[in-house]
Ligand SMILES: Nc1ncnc2c1ncn2[C@@H]1O[C@H](COP(=O)(O)OP(=O)(O)OC[C@H]2O[C@@H]([n+]3cccc(C(=O)O)c3)[C@H](O)[C@@H]2O)[C@@H](O)[C@H]1O
Ligand SMILES: Nc1ncnc2c1ncn2[C@@H]1O[C@H](COP(=O)(O)OP(=O)(O)OP(=O)(O)O)[C@@H](O)[C@H]1O
């Protein structure tokens with residue numbers, strides 16, 4: 481195994497193999513423990529129709545149900561946050577049916593995104609940068625609801641995204657806790673199967689779906705590397721040197737996304753590439 485590969489695996493806490501049932505139970509327990517520790521009243525999470533939020537949402541719903549059975553207050557709010565009309569709304573509805581959340585709240589973020597972009601008076605804001613505004617607007621919506629209801633905001637960050645920094649800083653990268661930390665994409669899929677999810681939710685091609693000009697653009701197309709290769713790398717397997725170098729390049733460039741913002745007392749960034 482490459483030395484950098486070993487360091488990354490350790491830093492992200494990836495296990496080469498998992499027992500899906502045990503992972504489900506420990507991650508639900510983590511959500512329950514954290515909620516009780518903070519005395520918050522439950523969780524909120526944006527539900528897109530993709531694998532990650534379907535998994536995170538179902539784990540959160542199960543955690544809240546178990547807490548209620550144990551006599552505690554706990555409530556899960558699934559947030560639908562379409563930008564206008566979502567091309568794969570049917571998948572989002574299938575995700576909601578699978579999660580069976582205590583409550584669903586829908587906020588169309590398009591008006592807020594358009595309003596902000598027009599106030600910026602930057603006619604040339606690229607589709608790419610506008611996409612990151614969408615991800616941050618979803619964060620704003622979730623935190624507004626969380627504050628109003630005394631909830632915590634869940635994230636869906638996991639090892640296969642953390643390694644490349646493939647998330648919007650302070651957008652979907654902003655959350656109070658993520659139950660999926662350390663998992664590869666395939667391990668997430670194993671948990672979905674174990675939870676009895678419909679196949680369409682975990683067989684769906686991953687997409688950030690942030691571009692007006694290219695709806696449903698696949699993550700793999702944008703990244704230039706396949707999740708199967710990222711997963712192989714993260715579980716200690718061999719990938720082509722060229723692939724490993726792409727992954728390690730992403731990891732180095734995105735270090736700032738895996739740290740709290742720097743201040744004059746910090747020096748980690750001086751040792752980073
Ligand atoms: N070295 C450094 N130290 C501290 N801060 C640094 C920095 N370099 C950039 N920055 C800051 O970071 C900003 C760039 O980061 P960011 O705003 O995140 O933007 P960026 O990384 O350029 O774009 C986000 C990427 O994540 C993908 N994404 C987003 C959302 C969801 C998903 C998904 O999988 O569903 C994927 C998206 O498709 C895109 O490729 C810069 O504008 C700058 O403010
Ligand atoms: N249209 C949307 N409605 C609600 N939440 C969204 C939407 N798009 C993105 N999100 C939120 O942003 C998170 C990051 O998106 P990401 O694409 O990584 O996850 P996903 O869509 O759940 O799964 P996948 O990565 O397989 O597409 C989602 O997990 C979800 O919480």
Ligand SMILES: [Mg+2]
Nearest residue numbers: 528530687688
């Ligand atoms: Mg997605």
